[in-house]
Amino acid sequence: MKFWQKIYLFSFLVFVLIFNAASIMVIERSHNKMLGQEINSALSQNMSIHSSVDAIVPILRIYDSIDYEKTVLTNIANEFVNKNDDQRIYLEIMNEKDRTIFSNADFKLPVHREELDKLSDDEIHYILRDVDQRTILFTSNITDINHKRYVFTYMKDVTPLYQDRVDQYRFFVKVDIAACFLYMLIMFFVSRGLTKPIDRLNRTAQVIAQGGFSERVRLKSKDEIGVLARNFNDMASVVEDKINDLERHNQEKQRFINNFTHELKTPLTSIIGYANFLRTTKYNEELFLDGVNVIYSEGKRLESLSSKLMDLILLQEDHFQMEEYDLRAIIAEIEPALKMMTKKKQVAIVTDLEEGRLQLEKDLIKILIFNLVDNALKASVEQQSITLRTYWRDGRYILEVIDQGIGIAEEHRDKIFEPFYMADKARTRNSNGAGLGLSICQSVASMHQAVIEVSSKEDQGTTFRVIFAQVIPKGGMNQ
C-alpha cells in the first residue's frame, strides 16, 4: 500500500470513529434529557392529581358511600382528562380489589404490572413500557380514601420522543455521509500533496540510478522533506563530481594507452617490415645495411620508450624519501655528463648558479634536469649554447633551462606536457624521442610542489622555468 493511501485510509478511519461516537453521544444525551423531563412532568402531574384527590377526601368521609366515591373520582378523572385532551394523557383508577373504576386508555393494559408489586403509600413508581408500537410512561401511586386504597395510574404516551430520536439519527446519517465524502475529498488532496515531494524524490533517484547523474530534485519547501531533498541534491552532486573525475581520469588513461600503442606499433612496423623484407628477398648489400640500421635504431627507440615509461611508472608510486640537498651541488655533479651529451652536437653548457638548499629527491631531480637539457639540445643547432640558471626570487627558488633553438609554436605550448605529444614528430623520432620527457618533468615537479613554466619565441629559443614552492623556514617541509 502506498504511503499516501496509508495516510488517507488511517485518517479516514479515525475520523469516522470519532465523528460517529461523538454524534451518537450527543443524540443519546439529548434524548435522555428529554425523557427525564417527560418523566418529571408526569410525576408532578401524578402528584397534582394526588393532592386534588386528597383535597376532597374530607367531603367523601362525610358521605362514606362507595358509589359516591366512585362518582366523585370519575368526575375528577374526566375533568383532568378533558383538560389535557390534546396531549395523549391517560388515567386509570383501581380500587383495592384491582377493579378498574376509571380508565380512558385506548390500548390494552398489560395483565401483570410489576410497578404495582411493592407500591406503598407516599411513593410513586414509574415504568416505560412498549404497547402496540407505542411507548407509554406509567406512573402509579396509592391514595387512601376512607381507609380504602385506590391506585391512581397516570400514563403518558412518549412515542414522539422516541420518534424524535429516530429522526435525529436519520438526519445524522445524512450529515455523516456528507461529512465523510467531504473529508475523503479533502484528505485525498492533502495526503497526495504531502507525499508528492516523496514521489518526486523517488523519480529523481530512479533517474540517477539509471545514469542521469546531473538530475536534481527541485523542491523549495523548508520542512523535513525539503531538507532531505537538499541533502539528496548535495549527495548527488558529490557523486556526479566523483564520476566526472573518474571519467576524466579514465579518458586520460585511454588517451595514454592509445598514444602508447601508437608509439609502440610504429617502430614495430618498421622492425617487422624490414626484418621480413630482408628474409624474403634476395640479398642486396645496400638494402641489407639500410634495413639492419633501421632495425637497430627502431629497436633503440623502443628501448628508450620502455625506459622512459619505467620512469613514468616509477613516478606514479609516490613513496620517495625527500632530503635536503643543495641544487647547485647537484647540477655541478651532473654537469660533466650534460657536457658529454651536448658535445656531439657542439652545443655549450653555461651555468649561472645560486646556492639553494631544498627538500629534494636527488635522482628524480637529475632526471628532470637531464630531460630539460635533452629537450633544449634537440631544439638547438651547432654552436649554440644552453644556459642553466638558478636564483632566489620572493622566497622561491627558480631553475631555468634556456636554449637558443627553434622555439615552440604557440599552438603546441599547452600540449607539450601531455604524454606522447610531439611538436615535431619527425625531428623527435630522429633523435629517439618518445614524447614522454616533459610529462616526466611535470610529474617530478609536482612531486616537489614545483610548477613548470615555459616561455618561447620561435627561432629565438625557449626557457623552461621550474619554480619551487616557497620554503618554510626550518623543519616545515618534512613530510
Place this chain on the structure above:
Amino acid sequence: MTKKILIVEDDIHISKIIKMNLNIVNYATTEVYDGLAALEAVKREKFDLILLDVMIPLLDGFALMEKIQPYRIPVIFLTAKNSVYDKVNGLKLGADDYMVKPFEAIELLARIETVLRRYGKEERVMEFHNIQVDLDKREATIQGKPVELTPKEYDLLVALMKNKNIALSREQFIDKVWGGDYYGETRTVDMHIKSLRKKLQLQDHIKTIYKIGYRLED
C-alpha cells in the same frame, strides 16, 4: 605498364619499407611525408593508387581525402589506430581499403592488387622471361605455346608471379591457392612447385628459401 603509387607516410622508415616492397614487385613509387606535399604531388603527377597514413602533419589523412576526391584515385588508409570510428570515417570518405599497422608486406600487396582490379587497372597479362600468363583466359604459354597446367598449378604460378622476388611460406601459398579453409599438408605445395618447375623449366628461378618457402627470382 608500370603502376605508380604515392606513399604518404610521415615515418621515414615505414615509408621506405613500403617503397622497397612495392619496387621489388615492379611498382613505381613516390614518397611524401606530410599532407600538403601529398596534395602537391597529386596535382602534379598522375597516380594509380595512394597509400595514406591518417596521422600525418600539416594536413591529416581525412582532410586530405576530401581534397583529392575529385582526382578519383583509389586510396588505402594506413594507420596504427584500430578504432571503428576511423574505419567508418575513412571508408565513408571514399577510402577503398584500410590497413592497420603493423602489417605484412604481402598482405599490403594483395590489397593493392584487389583495389587496382576493382578500378580495372590490373594488368591482365603477366610476363616472366619467356612465360606469359593471361589472367582472363586462365592460360599460361611459353614462347606462345600453351602449357597444360592443373587449376592449382595455374593459381600457384600466378601467386609466384604476383609476388615476384618475395619469398612466400608454404602456409601463405596454401592460403592464396587452396583458400583459408584448406587443412591439407604443406607437402602439397612442394609437389605442385616441383611439377611447375618441370613444366615451365623454372628450375633456376623458383628458389627454395631455407626455413621460409619459395621465391620466384629474376
